Amino acid sequence: MYSFPTLTSVRRLMKAGCCVALALGSASSSAATFENKTKRWCGQESFGGSSTVAFGDYNGDGFVDLATDDDGWTNVGGKRFEARGPRGAIAWADINNDGHLDYAVVHGPGSHFLGDGKGGFERVTSPAPLAGDCLAVAWGDINNDGLLDIYYGNGFGNRDSLWRQDPQHEQKWVQVGQIPNAYCRSVVGCDFDEDHDMDFYASNYWVTRNYLWVSNGKGGGSIDSEHSLVIGGSGRSIGSCWGDLDNDGYFDLFATNFVQPGYSRSHFLRNLGPRGGYTFEGLGSRGVTYQEFYASPTAGDYDNDGDLDLFVSTVSGGNPPRLYRNDGNWIFTDVARAEGIPWQEGSYQAAWGDVDNDGDLDLVTQGMLLINNGNDHHWLKIRLQGDGKTVNSSAIGAKVRIKLGDKTLTRQVEGGGVGQGNQNDLTLHFGLGDHANEVQFEITWTNGKKQTGKTGVDRTIRVDME
Numbered sequence: 019m020y021s022f023p024t025l026t027s028v029r030r031l032m033k034a035g036c037c038v039a040l041a042l043g044s045a046s047s048s049a050a051t052f053e054n055k056t057k058r059w060c061g062q063e064s065f066g067g068s069s070t071v072a073f074g075d076y077n078g079d080g081f082v083d084l085a086t087d088d089d090g091w092t093n094v095g096g097k098r099f100e101a102r103g104p105r106g107a108i109a110w111a112d113i114n115n116d117g118h119l120d121y122a123v124v125h126g127p128g129s130h131f132l133g134d135g136k137g138g139f140e141r142v143t144s145p146a147p148l149a150g151d152c153l154a155v156a157w158g159d160i161n162n163d164g165l166l167d168i169y170y171g172n173g174f175g176n177r178d179s180l181w182r183q184d185p186q187h188e189q190k191w192v193q194v195g196q197i198p199n200a201y202c203r204s205v206v207g208c209d210f211d212e213d214h215d216m217d218f219y220a221s222n223y224w225v226t227r228n229y230l231w232v233s234n235g236k237g238g239g240s241i242d243s244e245h246s247l248v249i250g251g252s253g254r255s256i257g258s259c260w261g262d263l264d265n266d267g268y269f270d271l272f273a274t275n276f277v278q279p280g281y282s283r284s285h286f287l288r289n290l291g292p293r294g295g296y297t298f299e300g301l302g303s304r305g306v307t308y309q310e311f312y313a314s315p316t317a318g319d320y321d322n323d324g325d326l327d328l329f330v331s332t333v334s335g336g337n338p339p340r341l342y343r344n345d346g347n348w349i350f351t352d353v354a355r356a357e358g359i360p361w362q363e364g365s366y367q368a369a370w371g372d373v374d375n376d377g378d379l380d381l382v383t384q385g386m387l388l389i390n391n392g393n394d395h396h397w398l399k400i401r402l403q404g405d406g407k408t409v410n411s412s413a414i415g416a417k418v419r420i421k422l423g424d425k426t427l428t429r430q431v432e433g434g435g436v437g438q439g440n441q442n443d444l445t446l447h448f449g450l451g452d453h454a455n456e457v458q459f460e461i462t463w464t465n466g467k468k469q470t471g472k473t474g475v476d477r478t479i480r481v482d483m484e
Contacts, residue, residue, distance in 0.1 A: 052358040052381060052388040059373075059387050060099040065089060067105075068363065068385035070439035073371035074110035076103060076119045077137050080478075082371045082443050084382065085121075092137070096374045099387075104131065104139060109434030109441055111157040111166050111414055113183075115406035124155045124439045128170060145181040145191035147172055157414050157433030158207040158216025159464050160194070161237040164408045166433070167194075169218050169231070171202030173438075178202050178220065182237045194237050201226050204314070206435035208260040208269050209415055210289055211296040214466040216415050216433075219271060221255035228255050228273060256333070256366065257437030261317035261326045262428035264348060266291065267419060269430065271298065274312045274330060284312055284330075286348065305350035306330075311337040311364065314437020318370035318379045320357075322395035322449030324427055329359075331368040331383050331437065339365075339383060360386065369436050371443035372399065377476060379447055396450040398457060399478040402431055408465050409483055415464040418446050420457050450475055 057063055065071075067088030075082045081093035083103055090103030107124035114120065118135035122128070122144065130144035147170035154171030161167070165183040168191075172178050180195035197220075204221040211217065215233040222228050233239040258273040263286065271287040284306050287298040311334035317326045325344035332339050338361040342350040354361075365384040373380045377397040378390040398420070402413035409416065414433040419426055429446040436442055450457065454475060461469040463483055473479055 051391045053391060054360055054386050055389040056385070056387045058098075059389075060091060060101070064385035065091065065382070065387070066101075066385070068365045068367050068383075070107040070124070071367050071369045071382040072108050072110055072121075072434070072439075072441035073369055073382075073443040074119050074121070074441065075444075076110070076121075076133055078118070078135050081375065082373060082445070084369075084371065084373075086367070086382075086385070087439070093373060099373075103137065107439035109155045109157060110412075110444065111433055112406075112410060112412035113166055115164070115404075115411040117403075117406065117411055119412065122155050122157075122168060122434075124434070125153060126151050128152060143190055145170075145179075145189070145193070147179055152202075153438055154202050154205045154220075154435065155439075156205045156207045156218055156435040158209075158218065159410055159415055160216050160233040160239065161235060162214050162465055164404075164406070164410055164465070166410045166412075166414060167216070167237075169205050169207070169220075171205040171220055172200050173203050173223060175199060175201055175224070178205075180218075180231070180239075192237075195231070195239060197229070197231075197241065199226070203255065203438050204257040204435060206258055206260055207415065207433050208430060209417075209464070210260070210269050212268075212292070212462075214464060216464075219258055219260070221258045221273065223254045223256065225254060228258070256312070257314040257368075259315045259317050259328075259436065260430070260432075262426075263317070263326050263344065264288065265325065265425040265427055267426040267428050268296075269428070272315055272317070272328060274315045283308060284315075288348075301348055304348045305352070306342060307340070307352060309337050309340070310334070312340075313364075313366050314368040314440055316368045316370055316436045316440065316442060318381075318442065319447065319449035320370075320379050320381070320390060321393060322378055322397050323451045324422060324425060324449050329368055329370075329381060329383070331365050333364040333366060337364075339368075359388065360384065362386070366438045367440060369440045369442050370447075372445070372447065375478065378449075395452065396454055396475040398448045398450060398459075398473065398475055399445050400448070400459065401445045401478065401480045402461065403480060403482045404463065405483040409463045409467075412444060413463070413483075414444070417462045418448075419460045419462070420448055420450075422450065422453055422457070445478070 067086035090105035091099040131139040153173035268289040341354040378392040
């Protein structure tokens with residue numbers, strides 16, 4: 019297994035006056051630009067699937083692999099992909115806390131596969147979504163027992179279901195919640211209210227309202243009627259995403275709508291934090307233009323300036339995908355064409371991952387790998403490892419904060435749920451702008467425990483739970 023420098027080893031080498039870096043950001047261009055490098059990386063014009071993509075380093079070699087709806091692709095040394103590995107719409111997580119990535123199949127009747135860390139997978143007993151097939155899956159620990167639980171979203175008008183992992187139960191899983199008449203196309207998890215259990219936001223289609231499932235910390239929960247702005251807004255939502263979009267340390271929401279006249283447009287919801295009771299303020303579109311066929315949004319700092327930007331795929335060839343640059347103060351500007359985002363076909367596919375380990379986020383969408391040529395901004399990537407006892411091994415739900423001046427950059431390890439069947443890389447990415455000195459970071463593990471560390475920039479480190 020590839021070993022990232024641990025925080026301890028980084029401290030030791032820095033004290034000795036050395037510099038540890040897996041990859042330095044050193045592009046010559048002054049602005050981040052994307053190039054379609056699919057053929058060079060995988061030997062063909064397309065990945066063979068343009069509906070879903072999930073990033074995950076399933077063999078532990080330090081280079082993120084990916085699965086699309088048609089093929090699995092193994093990253094070979096950050097230089098190319100080989101057509102092998104799990105494929106299909108999947109959601110990565112370490113289900114059994116053995117230190118190796120496993121996965122759930124997102125589409126269909128539901129299946130789980132346990133990984134051995136060497137590329138092999140074995141199908142195991144798993145909970146099944148209620149009333150047939152599902153279109154969305156998200157992982158998260160809803161009762162703070164160190165085990166990952168799973169939310170199934172049913173996009174066909176039946177019932178969503180939430181299952182708690184219980185090794186003592188005969189079936190290993192216990193159903194703890196269900197929501198009838200669901201048309202869920204995407205579900206994203208985040209402990210938005212900082213009470214150490216995972217909550218879920220479901221994006222619903224067919225002119226039904228989106229809803230926020232708030233966990234009660236005991237393995238159950240309910241739709242929170244107090245968050246009316248979150249629950250409200252009828253339309254045809256395919257995806258939404260969490261992200262600290264204003265760098266205040268709390269996770270906001272961007273809810274995307276497949277819009278038709280008379281229904282809600284895509285909009286931002288600002289988390290007001292503890293002073294506001296973790297309620298949400300509706301901010302409207304903030305530069306996101308009207309477009310009918312929005313699909314899967316995903317947040318990532320593509321230009322490494324410290325602000326989370328938004329990419330949104332579209333499901334019709336008549337509407338181009340959008341890349342909204344975050345200019346601060348809740349102002350977003352479409353820069354898709356200027357930054358080289360191609361417009362080929364409609365696609366649900368959208369996810370970020372640094373495939374070449376150079377410190378900037380690359381993008382997969384429309385069956386293409388768009389390599390980010392980067393800029394001179396600094397960066398840091400942190401790979402978290404839970405203890406597998408009190409915190410799940412893959413650290414899904416854990417958060418990291420970095421204080422830079424008056425900004426608090428905040429990221430979380432996501433358990434799937436990017437749009438309809440996508441997943442960003444589990445390794446956390448921070449753009450640091452012109453900040454070239456050491457940074458101090460604070461981890462909030464899913465059980466509430468805090469852990470701090472200090473490291474240099476332009477590197478990837480692994481931090482194990484103490």
